[in-house]
Amino acid sequence: MSTERFTCRWAALSLSNIAAVFLPDILLPRDESESIVHKLVAASTTSGQERATNWLKEHKIEGAEGIKLFHLWEEMLETGDFDVVYISTPHPLHYKHVRKALEHKRNVLVEKPATMTRAQYESLVKLAVHQDVVLMEAMWTHYLPATKYLQEELLPKIGPVKRVYADFSFPIVSPELSVSSRFLEKQAGAGALLDQGVYALTWADIALNSPRTPGSTTQVVYANTMPVPDVAHDIDDINTVVLSRIEGPSDRQTAIGIVTTSMTLPGSNKPPFYRRLQAPRPAPAVLIQATDAQVSIPFPPIRPQELHVQWYGREFVDEEGMEREEVIRKPVERGWGIWYQADVIAAKVRERQTEGSGEGVVIGKEESLRVLGYLDEARRIGGIRYGEELEGLPPSI
Numbered sequence: 001m002s003t004e005r006f007t008c009r010w011a012a013l014s015l016s017n018i019a020a021v022f023l024p025d026i027l028l029p030r031d032e033s034e035s036i037v038h039k040l041v042a043a044s045t046t047s048g049q050e051r052a053t054n055w056l057k058e059h060k061i062e063g064a065e066g067i068k069l070f071h072l073w074e075e076m077l078e079t080g081d082f083d084v085v086y087i088s089t090p091h092p093l094h095y096k097h098v099r100k101a102l103e104h105k106r107n108v109l110v111e112k113p114a115t116m117t118r119a120q121y122e123s124l125v126k127l128a129v130h131q132d133v134v135l136m137e138a139m140w141t142h143y144l145p146a147t148k149y150l151q152e153e154l155l156p157k158i159g160p161v162k163r164v165y166a167d168f169s170f171p172i173v174s175p176e177l178s179v180s181s182r183f184l185e186k187q188a189g190a191g192a193l194l195d196q197g198v199y200a201l202t203w204a205d206i207a208l209n210s211p212r213t214p215g216s217t218t219q220v221v222y223a224n225t226m227p228v229p230d231v232a233h234d235i236d237d238i239n240t241v242v243l244s245r246i247e248g249p250s251d252r253q254t255a256i257g258i259v260t261t262s263m264t265l266p267g268s269n270k271p272p273f274y275r276r277l278q279a280p281r282p283a284p285a286v287l288i289q290a291t292d293a294q295v296s297i298p299f300p301p302i303r304p305q306e307l308h309v310q311w312y313g314r315e316f317v318d319e320e321g322m323e324r325e326e327v328i329r330k331p332v333e334r335g336w337g338i339w340y341q342a343d344v345i346a347a348k349v350r351e352r353q354t355e356g357s358g359e360g361v362v363i364g365k366e367e368s369l370r371v372l373g374y375l376d377e378a379r380r381i382g383g384i385r386y387g388e389e390l391e392g393l394p395p396s397i
């Protein structure tokens with residue numbers, strides 16, 4: 001594989017709140033030794049040239065004068081000159097925007113949740129493979145150092161996981177939030193399960209399926225939801241989902257996952273609230289209990305940087321008879337860390353540009369499809385509905 005520096009040229013479909021985090025993060029200065037750098041070369045926005053120009057300036061996006069701005073996202077996907085498009089519109093629009101990008105043989109990084117249903121993503125996976133391009137869900141947490149260390153170094157050593165608790169609750173809904181905010185607008189996919197629960201379900205999936213034992217399946221066996229109080233629509237808020245891992249020819253249950261999420265609990269919802277995403281919380285956001293050890297991950301579960309490991313063996317008990325806790329620190333190396341995923345897709349794009357390809361690739365496909373399946377089932381059991389227009393499967397490819 002080529003070791004010379006690869007400049008991955010990005011197009012941004014929408015100048016969203018998360019694009020204001022993602023784009024500065026991928027453009028942070030890099031050492032000469034790094035073989036991948038990123039550059040924003042195009043952007044589409046429905047809110048006009050002036051807002052786009054101000055937005056690029058406000059977020060200190062370098063080379064703003066050279067960035068080609070499009071009012072029509074379709075035109076950018078059809079005529080733009082870029083390597084990967086980052087799609088960060090509200091989730092109900094992901095399917096339409098990703099499909100059009102794939103039809104134009106574009107490589108795509110689409111924000112989480114990739115689509116509103118598993119079936120929609122299955123359809124996009126098929127199209128990406130057919131179009132010989134790279135597709136990836138921006139479940140950025142998967143690609144952080146702490147997550148990779150857990151999966152590669154810890155989970156294979158702590159024995160079979162028997163129980164996992166995973167929560168991502170964050171009071172993003174506040175009295176000041178406009179009712180047109182995507183967090184309260186049903187047509188914009190509002191609801192804690194799809195927006196935040198996807199992280200907690202991802203952690204449960206990592207714990208229950210890394211490594212995935214052949215023949216095992218993980219399914220939702222219970223789901224309960226309580227709506228955001230005092231709002232017009234039925235927007236899901238306090239959600240509880242129970243997963244069961246079934247293994248072997250006897251279909252024995254061998255593990256259980258308890259997943260929770262809320263966008264009103266806990267903590268103060270006084271804006272600007274995003275900074276409190278880094279506020280320490282008393283309880284771990286994720287607790288993985290296996291036969292030989294347990295691993296806990298502090299809040300926020302979207303951006304883990306520490307793993308607290310408690311081994312159960314007698315040899316790990318100190319002189320007072322208490323289990324010792326080992327803290328393994330794997331900090332994000334710079335910025336927010338939402339850039340790690342960009343390096344992953346850029347490396348795959350570079351590899352395919354230099355070594356050729358035969359068919360398309362979907363990075364993280366199995367994980368994305370499993371979690372979208374959990375979301376579908378939790379919504380079905382819990383009674384969370386968005387209607388055929390948002391949940392339906394558009395015409396087959």
Ligand SMILES: NC(=O)C1=CN([C@@H]2O[C@H](COP(=O)(O)OP(=O)(O)OC[C@H]3O[C@@H](n4cnc5c(N)ncnc54)[C@H](OP(=O)(O)O)[C@@H]3O)[C@@H](O)[C@H]2O)C=CC1
Nearest residue numbers: 014015016017018045046047088089090091111112113182
């Ligand atoms: N990975 C993470 O940490 C986070 C991920 N997300 C995910 O990113 C996505 C966007 O969230 P967020 O940034 O909060 O959303 P915002 O509401 O801030 O931005 C959404 C943008 O989508 C564009 N848009 C809206 N409607 C349309 C339309 N009909 N056609 C074309 N473009 C449209 C607009 O951009 P413009 O005005 O430029 O046209 C709008 O600003 C969600 O799927 C969410 O789950 C969100 C927050 C954090």
Ligand SMILES: O=C1OC[C@@H](O)[C@H](O)[C@H]1O
Nearest residue numbers: 112170172195196277302
């Ligand atoms: O992806 C996300 O991460 C942080 C949350 O507060 C946000 O609402 C969600 O979309």
